[in-house]
Amino acid sequence: xxxxxxxxxxxxxxxxxxxxxxxxxxxxxxxxxxxxxxxxxxxxxxxxxxxxxxxxxxxxxxxxxxxxxxxxxxxxxxxxxxxxxxxxxxxxxxxxxxxxxxxxxxxxxxxxxxxxxxxxxxxxxxxxxxxxxxxxxxxxxxxxxxxxxxxxxxxxxxxxxxxxxxxxxxxxxxxxxxxxxxxxxxxxxxxxxxxxxxxxxxxxxxxxxxxxxxxxxxxxxxxxxxxxxxxxxxxxxxxxxxxxxxxxxxxxxxxxxxxxxxxxxxxxxxxxxxxxxxxxxxxxxxxxxxxxxxxxxxxxxxxxxxxxxxxxxxxxxxxxxxxxxxxxxxxxxxxxxxxxxxxxxxxxxxxxxxxxxxxxxxxxxxxxxxxxxxxxxxxxxxxxxxxxxxxxxxxxxxxxxxxxxxxxxxxxxxxxxxxxxxxxxxxxxxxxxxxxxxxxxxxxxxxxxxxxxxxxxxxxxxxxxxxxxxxxxxxxxxxxxxxxxxxxxxxxxxxxxxxxxxxxxxxxxxxxxxxxxxxxxxxxxxxxxxxxxxxxxxxxxxxxxxxxxxxxxxxxxxxxxxxxxxxxxxxxxxxxxxxxxxxxxxxxxxxxxxxxxxxxxxxxxxxxxxxxxxxxxxxxxxxxxxxxxxxxxxxxxxxxxxxxxxxxxxxxxxxxxxxxxxxxxxxxxxxxxxxxxxxxxxxxxxxxxxxxxxxxxxxxxxxxxxxxxxxxxxxxxxxxxxxxxxxxxxxxxxxxxxxxxxxxxxxxxxxxx
Numbered sequence: 001x002x003x004x005x006x007x008x009x010x011x012x013x014x015x016x017x018x019x020x021x022x023x024x025x026x027x028x029x030x031x032x033x034x035x036x037x038x039x040x041x042x043x044x045x046x047x048x049x050x051x052x053x054x055x056x057x058x059x060x061x062x063x064x065x066x067x068x069x070x071x072x073x074x075x076x077x078x079x080x081x082x083x084x085x086x087x088x089x090x091x092x093x094x095x096x097x098x099x100x101x102x103x104x105x106x107x108x109x110x111x112x113x114x115x116x117x118x119x120x121x122x123x124x125x126x127x128x129x130x131x132x133x134x135x136x137x138x139x140x141x142x143x144x145x146x147x148x149x150x151x152x153x154x155x156x157x158x159x160x161x162x163x164x165x166x167x168x169x170x171x172x173x174x175x176x177x178x179x180x181x182x183x184x185x186x187x188x189x190x191x192x193x194x195x196x197x198x199x200x201x202x203x204x205x206x207x208x209x210x211x212x213x214x215x216x217x218x219x220x221x222x223x224x225x226x227x228x229x230x231x232x233x234x235x236x237x238x239x240x241x242x243x244x245x246x247x248x249x250x251x252x253x254x255x256x257x258x259x260x261x262x263x264x265x266x267x268x269x270x271x272x273x274x275x276x277x278x279x280x281x282x283x284x285x286x287x288x289x290x291x292x293x294x295x296x297x298x299x300x301x302x303x304x305x306x307x308x309x310x311x312x313x314x315x316x317x318x319x320x321x322x323x324x325x326x327x328x329x330x331x332x333x334x335x336x337x338x339x340x341x342x343x344x345x346x347x348x349x350x351x352x353x354x355x356x357x358x359x360x361x362x363x364x365x366x367x368x369x370x371x372x373x374x375x376x377x378x379x380x381x382x383x384x385x386x387x388x389x390x391x392x393x394x395x396x397x398x399x400x401x402x403x404x405x406x407x408x409x410x411x412x413x414x415x416x417x418x419x420x421x422x423x424x425x426x427x428x429x430x431x432x433x434x435x436x437x438x439x440x441x442x443x444x445x446x447x448x449x450x451x452x453x454x455x456x457x458x459x460x461x462x463x464x465x466x467x468x469x470x471x472x473x474x475x476x477x478x479x480x481x482x483x484x485x486x487x488x489x490x491x492x493x494x495x496x497x498x499x500x501x502x503x504x505x506x507x508x509x510x511x512x513x514x515x516x517x518x519x520x521x522x523x524x525x526x527x528x529x530x531x532x533x534x535x536x537x538x539x540x541x542x543x544x545x546x547x548x549x550x551x552x553x554x555x556x557x558x559x560x561x562x563x564x565x566x567x568x569x570x571x572x573x574x575x576x577x578x579x580x581x582x583x584x585x586x587x588x589x590x591x592x593x594x595x596x597x598x599x600x601x602x603x604x605x606x607x608x609x610x611x612x613x614x615x616x617x618x619x620x621x622x623x624x625x626x627x628x629x630x631x632x633x634x635x636x637x638x639x640x641x642x643x644x645x646x647x648x649x650x651x652x653x654x655x656x657x658x659x660x661x662x663x664x665x666x667x668x669x670x671x672x673x674x675x676x677x678x679x680x681x682x683x684x685x686x687x688x689x690x691x692x693x694x695x696x697x698x699x700x701x702x703x704x705x706x707x708x709x710x711x712x713x714x715x716x717x718x719x720x721x722x723x724x725x726x727x728x729x730x731x732x733x734x735x736x737x738x739x740x741x742x743x744x745x746x747x748x749x750x751x752x753x
Contacts, residue, residue, distance in 0.1 A: 011317035013051070013258055017059060017228060026227040029061030032099075033087070034217070036068045037079035037201075039272040040287040040294040041086045043308070043329075044263040050312040051260070052230055053092040063092070064224055066099040070216045072200040080201075082287070086295040090305045099224060101216045102202045108211050108219055109163065111249045112174060112193060116156045120248050121192060122148060123158040124175045131173070135180070135188045139752055142180035142188045162195055165208045169195050174209075178244060186241045190214055218242040222251040229255045232262035233321055261657065263315065264323045267474045268293050269481050274488050283492060284475075288530070290540050291475045291496050301472060302516060302526025302542035307336035314615055315655070320689050320738055322657035326474070328616055331588045333543045334524065341518040341525075342370035342379065345416060345457040346504035346539070348469055348522065350390035352461060353437040355421065358387040363463075368417040381507040385418060388461040390503050395456045396437060398426065405454035412442055414455040416520060419443075457520045464503040469525070470540040471498040502539075511537070521545070546588055587617035596625045603628075609644025614652040623651055627668060641674045650678040663687040663736060690736050699737060700745045703729045714750050722746060 020026045031052040035041060041049075056063035065087060069075045087094060115121035124131065126145045136142035150158075155174075162172055174193035182188055192215040197208045217238075221229045229242070236259045246254055262270070269275065275294065278284050287294050290301035298308070311332040315324050364385050371377040391407065400408040407413050412422040420442035427436035473496045482488025504519075511517065513532030517525050523544040531538040576584065576591055577598055584594035587607070597603050603624050610620045624647070650671070654664045659682060670681040682688060690696070703725060704711050710725060722743070729742050 011260075012319060013228070013230060013260060013317055014055065014058075016258060017055065020227070021059070028227065029056060029059040030064070030225055030227045031056050031061070031230060032064040032066050032221065032224065032226050034066045034068045034101075034220070035083050036071065036074075037076065037083060038071065038074035039079060039276055040082050040296050042270055042272075042275065042293045042295065043265065043268070043298065044270045044293075045086075046090060046295060046308045047263040047312045047315070048230070048232070049087060049090055049092065050309055051317060053087075053090075055228070055230075061227070062097055063094075064097045064099050064226070065094045066220060066224070067101065068213065068216060068220075069100055069102045069200075069202065070105075070210050070213065072196060072198040072210060075201055077201050082296060086299075089295070089299060090308060099220070100202060101220050102200065104216075104220055104223055105203060105207055105211075107223065108216065109209075111219060112211070112215070113156060113159065114250065115176070115192075115248060116159055116174070117152050118248075119152055119177065121155070121174055121176050122150050122152075123155040123162070123172050124148070124189075125158075125172050128170065131175075131191070135185065137752075138183075138185070138748065144180060148177070148189070159193075162193070162209050163207075165197070167195055169197055171195060176241075176244070178241075184237055184240050186214070186237050187244070190241060214238055214241050215245060218245040218255070218257075219249060219251070221255040222246055222249070222253045225253040226255040229257040231257055231259050233259045233319075234262070235259060259319075261318045261321045264321065265293070265329065266323055266326045266479045267476050267481070268326060269476070269488050271482075274482060277489065278475075281489070283489065290470075290472050290528075293475075300528065300530060301540060302337075302524070303333060304336055304340070307333050310336065316652075318657045320657040321740055323480075327588070327618065328655075330543050331616075331618070334545070334588065337516055337518070337524040337542060339375065341516040343372065343518045343520050344370070344381070344505055344507050345383075345459055346467075346469065346502050346508065346519045346522065347390045347392055347457070347459050347464075348471075348500045348502045349393040350461075350503050351393040351396055351434065351437065353389050353391055353421070353439050353458075355387050355389070355441060356424065356438050357440045360387055362387065366417055381505075383417060383505055383507075384460045384463040386460045386462050389415075389458045390461050390464065391437075391456055391458045393434075396423075396434065398434065406456055407437065407439075411453055413453055416455055416457045418458075457522075459503050459505050461503075463506060465506050465509045467502055467504055467508065468536070468538045469500045469502040469519075470528075470538060471500065472496065472541050473498075504539075508537075508539075511539075516542070518545075546585060587611075587621065589618055589621050593618075593621040593625045597621060606640075606644035606647065610648030610651065613645045613648030614655065616651060616655050619651050619655060620648060623647060623668075627665060640672070642671055642677065646671065646678050653678065653682065657689060658682070659687050660689050660730075660736065660739070662730065663689065687736060689738055690733075693741075696733075696737055696741055696745055699729050699733045700742065700749055703732055704746075704749060711750065722750070725750075 017029060021029070033049055033052045035045065053063045065084070067080055067083070084094070084098070112121065124145055124147045126134070126147060130145060134143050134145050158172055159174055161167065172195060173191045175189045175191050178187045178189055180188050191212055193209050193211050195208060196210050199205055200207065235257070239257045239259070242257045264270065270293070275292065278292070279287055284292055288296035288300045290297055311329050314328070314332060366383040366385055367380050368383040370379040370381060395406045397404060397406070397408050400411070407423050409423055409426055412420050414420045421439040422442055423437050423439050425438040426434055427438065429435045474493055475496050476488065476491045477493045478491035481491040508517065511527050513527050513529040515527050517539070519525050519539070522541070524542045525539040526542050528538040528540050576595060580591070580594040580598035583589055583598055583604070584591060589597070597607060606624055607617070607620060611617055614620055628647070650664055650667055653659050654661060659667065663682070666685065667678060667681045667687055670685060671678060675681050676684065707725065707728060714722065714725070725746055726739065726743055729746065730737055730739060
């Protein structure tokens with residue numbers, strides 16, 4: 001079993017395809033995934049792979065794997081093979097649908113000559129700096145270089161000499177003749193070909209001129225009869241040029257380009273350039289380092305293709321850029337690994353205990369199940385137990401804090417699968433460090449009226465198996481590494497890898513390479529297949545059992561009066577109840593939200609209903625605990641005019657960036673007023689987030705005009721007011737504007753003025 005969804009969710013791209021098939025614009029759906037073989041694929045590519053191959057599979061079409069290999073200086077066969085391996089590992093059959101842009105070089109050149117002959121392209125002999133200067137700015141039109149009026153005959157002769165290798169790099173380029181005054185900078189006579197005397201990994205030295213992406217991409221799509229060319233949003237401005245190239249060349253098909261939001265993940269970099277810096281600078285062991293977001297790294301870490309496909313389905317396909325919390329990815333991993341990982345015990349930092357009431361030399365073996373009862377899988381293993389055992393050093397405290405539920409002087413705990421022990425004496429070394437605990441078994445947990453404090457894991461000291469355990473953590477400490485074009489390496493987490501000499505129970509002695517295990521109380525682990533090939537047994541942590549970063553990074557949230565029931569106030573430091581702990585573990589909730597939900601069964605019921613629609617339990621719980629009471633004061637959940645699944649739909653729209661947080665709060669208020677379902681309210685009140693340049697620009701311009709004094713302060717050097725202006729625009733837009741695009745537009749307007 002996995003957490004993979006049974007059917008694809010609806011999204012705007014599938015709606016477009018449905019309409020195209022119904023209207024007859026296309027008869028067969030053909031998509032493509034076109035990576036450049038200049039690096040390894042990362043988790044962001046997985047979203048695109050799942051979308052393109054998934055659509056082709058859903059509509060009975062086909063998806064082409066096409067290598068966009070028109071840059072000979074960065075591409076390599078190693079990357080081609082790695083990409084093929086990754087796509088197949090994700091579960092998609094490429095069959096014989098493997099294509100290379102380099103196979104079209106001759107045809108692309110013929111089309112380039114045709115553009116020159118018809119006056120749509122010309123050879124420019126200007127330098128790169130001169131071409132850039134003549135393009136103008138976003139507020140000023142470009143101007144022609146001296147070579148723009150070259151005749152087709154002269155340009156064609158120069159182009160043929162360029163191909164023949166008569167000129168050095170940079171001497172000439174081929175440019176499209178379009179519109180130097182276009183508001184779209186991409187349309188100001190873009191470069192189509194440049195001279196590059198470089199060896200190509202497939203074509204060798206046959207070519208010394210190479211086409212650029214904006215020429216290769218549309219033509220390759222057309223030559224392969226692609227019906228829907230699906231790109232990420234950074235290519236939105238390229239679409240006009242894509243259409244121009246298609247329109248001005250003699251081609252067998254007329255594909256169309258559509259853009260969707262790429263995957264942006266917190267604590268992660270998605271730039272191939274930055275990933276290459278990590279590899280080249282030896283900050284990681286290679287492209288397949290388990291801390292890397294590359295598919296090779298994720299595979300070696302133990303992430304399954306099923307989990308990646310489930311994650312891609314869960315985050316959905318949107319038109320608006322947003323950042324996905326890596327905690328959601330980790331939650332998806334836990335769901336998947338929970339059903340495929342037998343439970344065993346391993347001690348990472350051993351502390352010896354001696355059972356003084358156990359006869360020396362006596363050995364026993366327990367029968368312990370691999371799976372908890374709620375998973376319902378069969379299977380057990382023999383678990384040796386002796387007089388001398390190891391427990392985690394962190395499971396003992398000489399001076400335990402309030403609420404401590406593990407071992408301490410005079411305290412009792414239960415050994416997992418075994419019995420209760422009590423600490424009788426503490427042995428220390430010459431430096432005063434605890435070196436051994438002397439304990440006794442408790443025949444009955446409540447024999448002397450005391451209460452067992454908790455359960456801990458352990459292994460036999462004599463019959464345990466030594467192995468190396470690697471604890472992987474997030475590679476970056478910052479939620480947005482390298483933000484504002486700063487050096488992402490400055491945000492590296494220097495504690496992202498810890499190597500430990502651990503002791504495990506014997507059942508791990510024969511653990512197969514590539515197998516998954518849950519080390520009880522420690523996390524989900526994977527037997528490293530690369531190390532296994534070298535004869536080493538290494539367990540690497542795939543993901544902890546719960547999000548250990550939430551407490552470190554989540555700022556305190558001020559609460560409005562009335563958000564928490566009076567009975568819960570003032571108890572933030574009390575230990576969680578068993579019910580709250582179970583909720584937090586099951587749904588990966590914050591302790592605060594789990595505490596409130598555990599006290600209010602009606603909210604728990606709403607949570608379960610919401611999770612049938614939206615699997616982001618942490619977000620749903622936050623809305624139940626914080627937003628719902630603030631807008632539904634004094635009334636119980638039974639009086640709500642909607643069910644929990646409607647709240648789930650609202651949170652899902654927020655997660656998919658269809659609406660902003662401000663719009664979601666307005667929608668919730670309308671739902672509480674009985675105005676309809678989440679979809680009905682969002683549609684009726686026109687709350688969907690927009691990134692339309694015209695609307696955003698109008699809101700920005702109106703705000704700047706109305707706040708000339710604030711604008712003057714910015715231009716006088718007080719850039720802190722940018723945040724205030726952003727808030728003004730968002731209020732004017734009633735929370736509908738894409739805040740990232742608004743910030744960019746504000747910066748452009750303020751700095752150009």
